[in-house]
Amino acid sequence: MSTSASRALLTDLRGVATPGTHPRRTAQRDRWLRHMTLHTARRGHAPNAAPSPTVIRQKGPSTLRAGTAPPSRPTLLALLVLSAAAGLDAGSVAVLNSALPALGAEFGAAPQALSWAVSGYALAFAGLLLAGGALADRFPRRRVLTAGLLALAAGALPAVAATDFWMVAAGRVLQGAGAAITIPAATALVADLYPAGPARSRALGVFASAQAGSYGAGLVLGGVLTGAAGWRLVFAVQGASALLTALAAVRVLPEGAPDRGRSVDPVGGAALVATVVLLVLGVDLLSHRGAGRLFAVTAVAGAVGAGTLWWRRGGDALFDRALLRIAAVRTSAATAVAFYFCVNGSLFFVPLYLQDVRGMSPAGSGLAVLPVSAAVTVTALLTGRLLERVGARTVLTAGLLLTGAGVAMWCLTDTQSPYWWPVFAGLVVTGIGQGLAFPALTVLGLRGVPQDRQGAASAVTATALQIGSGLGPAVLAGAASVAGPSVLSGQHVAFVAAAGTVVLAGGVVAGVRRAW
Incomplete structure (x- = not known):
């Protein structure tokens, strides 16, 4: 008799009222039925018997139950599709960096105009993540x-058919909006497919590794495609890749169950989007001088006003404020800002050092920083098992401290430093730190979040990363400018500030045990 059949029989017999049955005999019958049900379940060779679940103990307030069987092939295939979708975001940023010089030469666009191909994408991405x-x-x-x-x-179509630069910029804005929709959905689907615990940690390690690897591959592929057939081929390949991934998603991924019971406050939602867009724009313009700095102050003031409107509305304006009451969400967001402040800010200066101080070409400096992507990719693949063994908070702390140590190595650079030390060594150590920190940060940002809020919670962490990514170059460029006329001295000041910020964040994460 199968387990399900035994349980059904038990339910049916208990539901039958037998007149005149003695209470003692009824109790004996119930004990016999329970014994038969457990005996049948333990045998485990009935045709439709399900495997017994295994209790997984993990750090945190609850004990979760998960099956002992490894992920099935369809689940692994779904993870690959989701990783490819996430990789398209990082790859689309990287390939453009290699194509920008050729694009500017064809349209005669000034460097400030060219920057909007990058900034337009970043603004749409950051503003629409929530x-x-x-x-x-x-x-x-x-x-x-x-x-x-x-x-x-x-978004790739206007670029392929562009007759002027602003068609390319418009396409990039659309692509940024698409990436903002893709990343939270992909992260939430990973959480749907893999229960909280070791399986999810390993899956998110693969997910993060795909993003890091795509960035490095995009830098190389963008240069190869541009050199072979021009910059338009870069966008054509990008669009085709996104289309193929969409077709694979339809075939492979589960539908996912939404919560349709909540209404949206359109005014509050628009205010929230405006808050993030104006904040990122203001931060991006902080490094400019003259009118640019005035625009930055105006944008930040507008962000404060829009944020105040959103907060006072109090409705469900695209983002449930109750998420901010979850300590893991708050702490992960704050850590994400400090983490990417250091990473993006310091990596902004490494190519400048290689070009301005060591005389490398732009293409050469781009290839010289590739080791950081390779280190992130390999480390993130291995981080899943490490999360299972020592816990996400410990892994995150180690990742932040290693990132700071790698950045601090660049303070040892001078005009005669060989590439292998300290630049290459710092890139590898920083990459290992990022490969540890990013998956751990993603895992911790979802801890304690209800299943129907996983998309919004992942968007909070991603938005915080974008804010830190914008703050880093702007603030550190200002710090470097006050160090004096020496370019190298200014870069050292920036590296010290970046390393100090992320090491401080690591110390806070190590000390604040109740946050997770």
């Missing part, structure tokens, strides 16, 4: 992911 998270929690997540991938593909 909206993307809300969509992933309100609608079937596979459909949201597919819509984001199709937007990425559609």
Whole structure:
């Protein structure tokens, strides 16, 4: 008799009222039925008997139950599709860096105009991440992911057919919006496919590794494609890749169950989007002088006003403020800002050192920083098992401290330093730190979050990373400018500030045990 049949029989017999049955005999019958049910379940060779679940103990307030069987082949295939979708975001940023010089030469665009191809993408991505998270929690997540991938593909069309530079910039804005929809949905689907615990940690390690690897591959592929057939081929390949990934998502991924019971406050939602966009824009303009700095102050003031409006509305404006009451979400977001402040800010100066001080070409300096992507990719693949053994908070602390140590190595550079030391060594150590920190940060940012809020929670961490990414170059460039006329001295000041920030964050993470 199968387990399900035994349970059904037990239920049926208990539901039958037998007149005149003695209470003692009834108790004996119930004990016999319970014994038969447990005996049948333990045998485990009935045709439709399910494997017994194993209790997984993990750090945290609860004990989770998960099956002992390894992930099935369809689940692994779904993880590969989701990793490819996430990799398109990082890859689309990297390939453009290699194509920008050729693009500017064809249209005669000035460097300041060219920067909008990068900034337009970043503004749309950062501004709409929270909206993307809300969509992933309100609608079937596979459909949201597919819509984001199709937007990425559609954004490549104006660039391929561009007759002036601003068509390219418009396409990049659309691609940024598509990426903002894709990333939260992909992260939430990983959480749907893998239960909280070791399986999810390993899956998120693969997920983060794909993003890091795509960035490094994009730098190389962008240069190869541009050199072979021009910069338009870069966007054509990008669009085709997004379209193929969307088709694979439809075939492989589960639908995902949304929570349709919540309404949206459109005014509050618009205020929230404006807050993030103006804040990122203001931070980006801080490094400019003259009118640019005035625009930066105006944008930040506008962000404060829009944020105040959003907060006073109090409705469900694309983002549930109750998430901020979860300590893990708050702490992960604050750590993410400090983490990417250091990473993006310091890596902004490494190519400048290689070009301005050591005389490398732009292409050569781009290849010289590739070891950091390789180190992140390999480390993130291995981090999943490490998360299982020592815990996410310990891994995150180690990652932040290693990142700071790698950046601090660059303070030893001078005009005669060989590439292998300290530049290469610092890139490898920093990459290992990032490979540890990023998956751990993603895991911790989802801890304690209800399943129907996973998309919004992942968007909070991603938005914090974008804010830190914008703050780093702007603030550190200002710090470098006050160090005096020496370029190298200014870069050393920036490296010290970046390393100090992330090491301080690591110390806080190590000390604040109750946050996770």
